Amino acid sequence: MNFIDLEAQYKYLKSRIDKRIQSVLTHGCYIMGPEVQELEEELAAYVGVKHAITCANGTDALTLALMALGIKEGDAVFCPTFTFFATAEVIAFANATPVFVDSNEETFNICVVDLELRIKKTLEEGILIPKAIIAVDLFGLPANYPELEEVAKKYGLKLVEDAAQGFGGEIEGKKAGAFGDIATTSFFPAKPLGCYGDGGALFTDNDEYAELLKSYRVHGKGRDKYDNVRVGMNSRLDTIQAAILLEKLKEFPQEFVKRNEIANIYTSSLENKFNVPLVPERFLSSWAQYTLVTERRDEWMQKLRIESVPTMIYYSTCMHQQSAFKSLASYDLSFPIAEKLSEQVFSLPMHPYLTSEAQQKVLNLFS
Numbered sequence: 001m002n003f004i005d006l007e008a009q010y011k012y013l014k015s016r017i018d019k020r021i022q023s024v025l026t027h028g029c030y031i032m033g034p035e036v037q038e039l040e041e042e043l044a045a046y047v048g049v050k051h052a053i054t055c056a057n058g059t060d061a062l063t064l065a066l067m068a069l070g071i072k073e074g075d076a077v078f079c080p081t082f083t084f085f086a087t088a089e090v091i092a093f094a095n096a097t098p099v100f101v102d103s104n105e106e107t108f109n110i111c112v113v114d115l116e117l118r119i120k121k122t123l124e125e126g127i128l129i130p131k132a133i134i135a136v137d138l139f140g141l142p143a144n145y146p147e148l149e150e151v152a153k154k155y156g157l158k159l160v161e162d163a164a165q166g167f168g169g170e171i172e173g174k175k176a177g178a179f180g181d182i183a184t185t186s187f188f189p190a191k192p193l194g195c196y197g198d199g200g201a202l203f204t205d206n207d208e209y210a211e212l213l214k215s216y217r218v219h220g221k222g223r224d225k226y227d228n229v230r231v232g233m234n235s236r237l238d239t240i241q242a243a244i245l246l247e248k249l250k251e252f253p254q255e256f257v258k259r260n261e262i263a264n265i266y267t268s269s270l271e272n273k274f275n276v277p278l279v280p281e282r283f284l285s286s287w288a289q290y291t292l293v294t295e296r297r298d299e300w301m302q303k304l305r306i307e308s309v310p311t312m313i314y315y316s317t318c319m320h321q322q323s324a325f326k327s328l329a330s331y332d333l334s335f336p337i338a339e340k341l342s343e344q345v346f347s348l349p350m351h352p353y354l355t356s357e358a359q360q361k362v363l364n365l366f367s
């Protein structure tokens with residue numbers, strides 16, 4: 001059994017994907033070829049935003065977002081401590097200071113109450129200037145953007161949605177990628193929408209940000225890439241990856257339905273035994289991961305491993321516990337929920353090609 005089965009997906013989509021790759025090989029425009037623009041149009045239409053701008057990976061997407069927002073040294077950027085390293089890494093990479101926030105116990109996403117506490121504390125200290133929030137759609141569930149948008153507005157902060165895991169999710173019919181001032185995603189192969197290498201994208205309704213992002217991703221280009229009006233990066237999505245993504249995006253809505261069917265079966269079978277993931281009313285998750293919380297994690301993981309059922313821990317180390325951030329702060333506020341989650345979560349096989357027999361095998365081990 002595979003934790004995420006990219007092989008099964010390729011087998012299913014093979015003829016379509018092969019054909020698309022072949023047409024790139026035939027026209028030979030490997031960098032910023034026509035498939036890149038076609039994909040950007042399809043992505044913008046799917047997410048429901050004015051601009052989709054592809055780039056080299058999800059980490060660069062976040063870095064480009066912070067560049068467009070003008071984040072710099074002396075700025076405080078708030079982000080959850082329970083996330084993948086890249087969310088916090090890009091803040092430090094921009095020479096700003098990450099201020100970590102505890103999690104909501106039920107959704108695993110950034111706790112809005114704790115966020116406001118930490119914004120107030122940063123303002124009181126008067127050393128850093130609060131500038132932005134990066135919220136994460138952890139495991140596929142959009143963060144609480146209706147409340148986050150209120151907090152951002154109240155304190156005059158920019159809001160970035162890190163939808164690396166959230167692509168496909170929704171709140172009240174509005175798609176992940178459409179929240180905040182700028183949203184980002186990743187096409188790393190194992191994400192809900194993945195390519196066959198590295199890839200990423202940014203989403204925004206703001207024309208100015210879109211222009212800046214298109215410039216920053218190609219060496220700060222002006223008229224062309226030999227007219228450089230600012231210092232940028234080299235962060236383009238390969239044409240071949242765009243071609244693959246065009247075919248995968250066509251299949252994505254059907255895959256999204258299957259992911260939700262599988263998640264619902266997990267939940268109805270396991271909700272009496274575990275803390276199962278909560279999807280609040282009017283929210284939809286893309287189920288990048290199906291994650292359980294239990295004090296007996298080691299025992300369960302061992303039991304599944306013996307029967308060749310793969311499980312993973314996302315994440316066993318919070319950002320405030322990472323060696324790279326040791327020098328950062330005197331943390332006088334604690335992170336009880338995030339630390340508990342890091343000690344108690346583990347994730348089950350989850351992908352749209354999981355057969356009902358395979359899922360039943362997983363579930364039988366819990367009975």
Ligand SMILES: *Cc1c(COP(=O)(O)O)cnc(C)c1O
Pocket residue numbers: 057058059060083084086087136162164165186187188198199200
């Ligand atoms: C995967 C991921 C990223 C980074 O994406 P890459 O394409 O691997 O650079 C950023 N944030 C979160 C929450 C992620 O899961």
